[in-house]
Amino acid sequence: MRILINKNNEIVGYSIVGNLDGDIEVSDSIFPSTFRDEYKAGKFKYIDDTIIFNNDFYEEEKPSIETPINSAPTQDSKSIDQLKIMVSNLQKQSLQGTKLSMQMAQQNAKATQKIVELENEINKLKEDKGVE
Structure with missing residues (x-):
């Protein structure tokens, strides 16, 4: 060293x-x-x-600097609060949109399954009657 x-x-x-x-x-x-x-x-x-x-060593104490706390909301803090609310609302809307999309996908899958079942029944009836 x-x-x-x-x-x-x-x-x-x-x-x-x-x-x-x-x-x-x-x-x-x-x-x-x-x-x-x-x-x-x-x-x-x-x-x-x-x-x-070093026995002669001593640290000088540095004065602490206190930052005053302003209890009155500033324009910036109000803007930040408004942005937080907007982001929260957008997250809720996004979640609702995702849920709706999933519900639509499930309904679409059920409808498709029902169509396939009906086509199978129609084909079976046609075969029973000899119609093509």
Whole structure:
């Protein structure tokens, strides 16, 4: 692995693959097992071919940015709600159309079956009477 250190020997960058400008190569065996999970620039130091935790390291707390919640609906949210209703209605109409189509297909199959039965009966009657 390759590391980049500053003048205080703090590790300010590392690379598993490739190089960093001004980096040095170190053995993977000297890295603490938690290095990759805990890494932050300056949190570890490279001293005498060892990597140690930097006791002077501290994280500055970043102020949280709260997003105000606007309870009044905006024009965009109203439009989105209307579109949701339209999509819902279209889905219902599509489902109804599919059901109707399936019912028509079943009725068509029954009618076709009935026609075949009637033709068979007509042919049987013709044969019985000797008519072609």
